[in-house]
Amino acid sequence: MTERSRSESGPAHKTLEIGMALLIGVFGLIVIFGSLKAGINWGAEGPRAGFFPFYVGTAIVGASAINLWHARRDHDGRLFAEWGQLRQVMSVVVPTAIYVGSMPFIGLYVASMVFIAWFMRWLGGYRWLTTIAVAVGMPVVTYLVFERWFLVPLPKGPLEEWLGL
Amino acid sequence: MEELANLFHGFAVALQPYNIMLMVIGITLGVIIGVLPGLGGANGVAILLPLTFSMPPTSAIIMLSCIYWGALFGGAITSILFNIPGEPWSVATTFDGFPMAQQGRPGEALTAAFTSSFVGALFAVIMITLVAPLVAGFALRFGPAEKFAVYFLAFCSFVGLSKEPPFKTIAAMMMGFALAAVGLDSITGQLRLTFGVTELLNGFDFLIAVIGLFGIGEILLTMEEGLAFRGGSATINLRVVLQTWRELPAYWMTSLRSCLIGCWMGVTPAGATPASFMSYGIAKRLARRGNNFGKGEIEGVIAPETAAHAAGTSALLPMLSLGVPGSPTAAVLLGGLLIWGLQPGPMLFVEQKEFVWGLIASMYLGNLAGLIVVLTCVPIFAAILRVPFGIIAPLILVLCAIGAYSVHNSTFDVMLMLVFGVLGYLLKKCNYPLAPLVLAIVLGDKAEEAFRQSLLGSQGSLGVFFSNGLVSTIMALGLVALFWSAIQEGYSRLRTSLA
Numbered sequence: 001m002t003e004r005s006r007s008e009s010g011p012a013h014k015t016l017e018i019g020m021a022l023l024i025g026v027f028g029l030i031v032i033f034g035s036l037k038a039g040i041n042w043g044a045e046g047p048r049a050g051f052f053p054f055y056v057g058t059a060i061v062g063a064s065a066i067n068l069w070h071a072r073r074d075h076d077g078r079l080f081a082e083w084g085q086l087r088q089v090m091s092v093v094v095p096t097a098i099y100v101g102s103m104p105f106i107g108l109y110v111a112s113m114v115f116i117a118w119f120m121r122w123l124g125g126y127r128w129l130t131t132i133a134v135a136v137g138m139p140v141v142t143y144l145v146f147e148r149w150f151l152v153p154l155p156k157g158p159l160e161e162w163l164g165l
Numbered sequence: 166m167e168e169l170a171n172l173f174h175g176f177a178v179a180l181q182p183y184n185i186m187l188m189v190i191g192i193t194l195g196v197i198i199g200v201l202p203g204l205g206g207a208n209g210v211a212i213l214l215p216l217t218f219s220m221p222p223t224s225a226i227i228m229l230s231c232i233y234w235g236a237l238f239g240g241a242i243t244s245i246l247f248n249i250p251g252e253p254w255s256v257a258t259t260f261d262g263f264p265m266a267q268q269g270r271p272g273e274a275l276t277a278a279f280t281s282s283f284v285g286a287l288f289a290v291i292m293i294t295l296v297a298p299l300v301a302g303f304a305l306r307f308g309p310a311e312k313f314a315v316y317f318l319a320f321c322s323f324v325g326l327s328k329e330p331p332f333k334t335i336a337a338m339m340m341g342f343a344l345a346a347v348g349l350d351s352i353t354g355q356l357r358l359t360f361g362v363t364e365l366l367n368g369f370d371f372l373i374a375v376i377g378l379f380g381i382g383e384i385l386l387t388m389e390e391g392l393a394f395r396g397g398s399a400t401i402n403l404r405v406v407l408q409t410w411r412e413l414p415a416y417w418m419t420s421l422r423s424c425l426i427g428c429w430m431g432v433t434p435a436g437a438t439p440a441s442f443m444s445y446g447i448a449k450r451l452a453r454r455g456n457n458f459g460k461g462e463i464e465g466v467i468a469p470e471t472a473a474h475a476a477g478t479s480a481l482l483p484m485l486s487l488g489v490p491g492s493p494t495a496a497v498l499l500g501g502l503l504i505w506g507l508q509p510g511p512m513l514f515v516e517q518k519e520f521v522w523g524l525i526a527s528m529y530l531g532n533l534a535g536l537i538v539v540l541t542c543v544p545i546f547a548a549i550l551r552v553p554f555g556i557i558a559p560l561i562l563v564l565c566a567i568g569a570y571s572v573h574n575s576t577f578d579v580m581l582m583l584v585f586g587v588l589g590y591l592l593k594k595c596n597y598p599l600a601p602l603v604l605a606i607v608l609g610d611k612a613e614e615a616f617r618q619s620l621l622g623s624q625g626s627l628g629v630f631f632s633n634g635l636v637s638t639i640m641a642l643g644l645v646a647l648f649w650s651a652i653q654e655g656y657s658r659l660r661t662s663l664a
Binding site: 016024028030031034037038039043046048049050051052053057059063064066067070086088089091093097100104119120123124125138139146150151155 | 356
């Protein structure tokens, strides 16, 4: 924990805890629903495909119900995290989502360069020179190690095609 | 004596120059992985697993297991120098390791930690050498019911042993089973739980889950604290090493006890973390200078490190001999076996002698190499920690993406990784354990198969799990482990309500 002011506000831990239990419970319901569709009874070849997942789903729902009950009784008023901390987390999640989402179109290398550069420049506040050195260096090293040395192909986009790699 | 001959043959395999090179590379990468935030043993091995697809299986497992040893060593560096446990089982090392470093004795603490780690690992490897073939031979007689009983015991001990609330452990574990069930049903060949999404035909790969849950999730947790990351420095010179080594034999009793605790706890899943705490706790109670624990006592470093390393190593015993991994990292290694086309379990000892004994021999050599590497290169590894998180974090994220992509050459997996990452962050914040989730994804299919096959044999009667002495004993142990937590929780709640 950092020694930031404790007065800052944020979502209550209890809320998240309840949300998490509900989320897992819903997941359990989906599993039960899917198992019912696959068939949970005893077929010609023994237990059908949904047999095992059905009980797994039931256990998820049951455990979540108990977790939910525990979470609701929780009254310590803890914060899940401060808004500032969550902003920090989101400042990584959102660009990573864009990075991951753009990968099928522009390839891993270009996406990684932009992502590293963005991260270092805006979150880290590094000089352009350092930023560019790392942002270009990392994909180049990756290319050499993965594609050349270990022969593992990575997704490529228009730029690599143009370069003929 | 046949084992001894096999072991020597294994040494011949492990001592090939190519394998020695991989060993040193593995250890070095492993220590770096252990030192860096956001890259633990499990997801470090998962990310690097695709690199081994083209290697012979024995070389591949030597490199990957060495990454694991390296990560175990690396955890101690961050615990002692920066009070940041690299792995959950290094937490107990911070209690006395960090105070020692603050008192200007970091070299002594590090030497003690590394040496104890080595001793613990060595003890566990010797145990594996002696016990694993016996267990495997015994397990060859297991039918589906016994197999299921072993899985049952493994998962029940998670519920009983983990410090998280039992119902959260169950919820996390069952989610893993559900995720494992998605896709093609291995027995009937029927599709299930895919809801028409073609990407889910092959189900969820646990490697993606590991990289997301442990890698991305960890980065997000670290981001909460911002980019400020304070580093320190350390040097170890030969004089300090030799001086510490002269002191260490005096604590042989603590070492031996910690080895035993570590091996015992390591064989049962979820063991390494409780092993380190238990060993620390017992050492504190029994040591002559027990009152001084927490203020920089060398014995307080020896006890948890020995136990954690012994547990981390012996986690490979059930993985090799029964096909049930004792830790998330062992689970990733087991996933590797499947990818290389080997069937984990007792048959390995019969069909893949070279592989098994090459691996066991490499454990001896790898840990020795690890000790030498960490003792000589601590300043370099500590320097890595001084690279600011603002540079490290994007690089780790990119590495995770590469690792996730190269498992199946699929960009869908990379997106899935991010989803698992956010999920991992939330689960961890809400105190849900991740290890049983991952293990359930790995073992889900096999556990289900064993379960259904046993029911097939018994025409649907659950009595098959209590049909003979062996299977009943394992099941009974499992039930004890399962309800152990319930009893404990009930007891403590009773106590708090009375107080």
